[in-house]
Amino acid sequence: MTETDEARRPSGDLTVRTIAMPADTNANGDIFGGWVMSQMDQAGGIAAVERSQGRAVTVAVNAMTFIRPVRVGDVLCVYTRINRVGRSSMKIEVEAWARRFRTQFREQVTEATFTFVAIDDEGRPRAIEPT
Numbered sequence: 835m836t837e838t839d840e841a842r843r844p845s846g847d848l849t850v851r852t853i854a855m856p857a858d859t860n861a862n863g864d865i866f867g868g869w870v871m872s873q874m875d876q877a878g879g880i881a882a883v884e885r886s887q888g889r890a891v892t893v894a895v896n897a898m899t900f901i902r903p904v905r906v907g908d909v910l911c912v913y914t915r916i917n918r919v920g921r922s923s924m925k926i927e928v929e930a931w932a933r934r935f936r937t938q939f940r941e942q943v944t945e946a947t948f949t950f951v952a953i954d955d956e957g958r959p960r961a962i963e964p965t
Contacts, residue, residue: 842942844931846915849877854908854932865904870944871895874928877912881926882950885916886962890924890950898946907935910943917947922959924950 850873858869875892882890904910911931918925926948933940954960 844911844913844929844942846913846927846929847881848911849880849914850910850912852910854904854906854910856906859906863906865906865908865910867900867944870900870904870910870930871898871946873910873912874930874944874946875948877914878926878928878948878950881914881916882924882952885919885924886950886952886960888960889953889955891953892948893923893951894949896947896949898944900944902932902941902943904930904932904943905935909933909935911940919962919965921961922952924952924962926950 852873854865858865860866879890879892911933913929915927916924917927928948929945930943931940932943952960952962
């Protein structure tokens with residue numbers, strides 16, 4: 835653990851919180867990176883739907899780096915922050931933090947920027963209302 839781990843706090847709103855279970859592990863016994871990414875995509879989707887007031891889909895994920903593993907029993911906390919809203923798209927910063935099993939210690943495990951597009955009922959891009 836570095837000094838920045840202790841000083842740093844999650845950025846954004848707590849959007850998804852779930853526990854890592856044995857069924858989510860890889861052959862090494864760590865949680866699959868794809869499972870973590872899925873939780874992040876869900877959190878980003880919640881934020882995108884709330885901001886756009888309707889359907890939204892993931893169109894891109896930028897520069898995801900896995901910093902630390904997630905282990906069985908850890909509580910994965912996913913935070914979202916809307917970074918930019920365009921005509922129909924949104925860039926959402928997503929951070930995943932693990933609260934380690936049976937402790938209150940938490941550390942960041944990954945982060946990425948997700949891009950979502952608001953869509954209509956036919957799946958075509960639609961305008962997002964300005965704030």
